[in-house]
Amino acid sequence: MTQPRTPLTFFTFSSPPRFYAITGVLVPVFWALAVGLTAVGLWMGFFVAPTDATQGEVYRIIFIHVPAAWMSMLLYVVMAFWAAIGWAFNARLASMVARSIAPTGALFTFLALWTGALWGKPTWGTWWVWDARLTSELILLFLYLGYIALTEAIDDPRRADQAGALLAVVGSVNVPIIYFSVKWWNTLHQGASVSLTAAPKMATTMLTAMLIMSLAFWAYAFAVVFTRTRAMVLEREQSATWVQDLARRQQGALP
Amino acid sequence: MNWNSASEFFDMGGHGFFVWGSYAVCLAVMTLEPLLAAQRRRRALQQAAQTPHGAAAARDEEDA
Numbered sequence: 120m121t122q123p124r125t126p127l128t129f130f131t132f133s134s135p136p137r138f139y140a141i142t143g144v145l146v147p148v149f150w151a152l153a154v155g156l157t158a159v160g161l162w163m164g165f166f167v168a169p170t171d172a173t174q175g176e177v178y179r180i181i182f183i184h185v186p187a188a189w190m191s192m193l194l195y196v197v198m199a200f201w202a203a204i205g206w207a208f209n210a211r212l213a214s215m216v217a218r219s220i221a222p223t224g225a226l227f228t229f230l231a232l233w234t235g236a237l238w239g240k241p242t243w244g245t246w247w248v249w250d251a252r253l254t255s256e257l258i259l260l261f262l263y264l265g266y267i268a269l270t271e272a273i274d275d276p277r278r279a280d281q282a283g284a285l286l287a288v289v290g291s292v293n294v295p296i297i298y299f300s301v302k303w304w305n306t307l308h309q310g311a312s313v314s315l316t317a318a319p320k321m322a323t324t325m326l327t328a329m330l331i332m333s334l335a336f337w338a339y340a341f342a343v344v345f346t347r348t349r350a351m352v353l354e355r356e357q358s359a360t361w362v363q364d365l366a367r368r369q370q371g372a373l374p
Numbered sequence: 375m376n377w378n379s380a381s382e383f384f385d386m387g388g389h390g391f392f393v394w395g396s397y398a399v400c401l402a403v404m405t406l407e408p409l410l411a412a413q414r415r416r417r418a419l420q421q422a423a424q425t426p427h428g429a430a431a432a433r434d435e436e437d438a
Contacts, residue, residue: 165376165383166376166377168376169376170376170387175387175388175389176386176387176388176389176393177386177387177389177392177393179386179393180392180393180396183396183397183400184396187400222407223407226403226404226407229403230399230400230403233396233399233400234396234399234400237392237393237395237396238392238396240392241389241392339404339408342408343407343408343411346408346411346412346415347411347414347415349415350411350414350415350417350418351418353415353418353419353421353422354418354421357418357421357422357425358425362422363422363423363425365419365422366419366420366422366423366425367423369419369423370420370423
């Protein structure tokens with residue numbers, strides 16, 4: 120079967136069958152990246168990076184805590200962006216991407232809070248404190264969960280996408296609040312670990328390990344979000360000829 | 375090298391519970407989520423295979 124040649128535009132990849140085919144190739148690549156980068160990052164984090172002068176060994180939580188917290192904020196912005204695009208241009212695929220980001224974003228937010236609690240106990244003497252950074256991150260978790268609950272509660276998928284988009288866009292005001300909370304308020308949580316304008320505050324090997332782990336989490340997010348979007352495409356386009364053909368071919372291959 | 379023995383590595387300077395508690399939960403959820411997503415895709419494909427061709431055409435007309 121040959122596809123008619125169409126000019127490559129911004130909307131070329133908004134076609135669900137094309138997206139499905141391309142991500143089918145990309146997902147294994149992102150998995151390989153995620154696993155490989157994690158192996159290198161953890162090896163650096165545990166065997167190359169030195170013991171911290173003030174915190175001892177417990178600081179090694181940073182190699183998952185900071186990447187998870189970064190991803191939680193980044194994914195929210197990406198989710199709100201695609202939700203808005205899906206709403207403004209009536210682009211189904213953009214809305215599906217937004218909705219499949221939500222569970223992964225919620226997961227990273229949970230991990231940031233969980234690892235933060237386990238790090239806070241030995242260093243601050245408490246699992247939790249109602250300081251600006253922690254509270255705004257908890258609100259982020261509720262925004263993700265609220266978005267998932269709202270979109271799942273509405274039966275018509277396009278209406279659900281639109282209602283979700285409104286929530287996602289309004290909620291995005293929380294992201295800069297999380298990021299700048301350590302600057303704007305007096306918080307128990309320490310300031311930004313990495314800054315583009317200031318010299319690094321930690322050993323180079325620690326910083327490198329943390330950045331490699333961030334790339335690993337980023338690759339993980341791509342892999343799992345694309346997998347979920349592919350599932351969503353199949354669910355929504357169930358009656359489309361290309362899905363029917365694909366499904367029957369797969370069934371033929373695996374009786 | 376930071377560690378002289380395996381037990382020293384697992385002890386994490388007396389904070390093993392906090393360090394490994396973080397990493398274990400991280401590993402658990404980041405293993406579970408991809409499995410669930412992959413399962414959802416397989417299920418969607420199976421369901422599509424069971425959708426009759428006629429039903430698809432009828433639904434498309436309804437939408438139009």
